[in-house]
Amino acid sequence: MEKCKSCDLKVSSKDKGIQCEICQGWWHCRCININEEAYEILNLEKIYWFCSACNSGIGRILPTVTKLELKQNKLEEEMKIITVDVSDMKSKNEETGNEQ
Numbered sequence: 001m002e003k004c005k006s007c008d009l010k011v012s013s014k015d016k017g018i019q020c021e022i023c024q025g026w027w028h029c030r031c032i033n034i035n036e037e038a039y040e041i042l043n044l045e046k047i048y049w050f051c052s053a054c055n056s057g058i059g060r061i062l063p064t065v066t067k068l069e070l071k072q073n074k075l076e077e078e079m080k081i082i083t084v085d086v087s088d089m090k091s092k093n094e095e096t097g098n099e100q
Helices: 036-044 052-099
Strands: 017-019 026-028
Touching: none
Parallel strands: none
Antiparallel strands: 017 026
């Protein structure tokens, strides 16, 4: 395992440690004041946890990711239409070429 980003000591498998979903850093629960009950809930419920540094920026990141996802979906739909149009044009071109 890695070192705790708070105390710089190793976070071993026997320690109660938690990993930030964004930066992938590890913290001892005792170093960030997460009690045993909260630790168990985080593990059992598969709840995402963000360190304080990442948490402050996540409010700006999530709306941007959502907008990017919408744009990506729109582009994929447009590409499907273009692909069909190109295929149709190729077929018509081949038909025209065969008729001459």
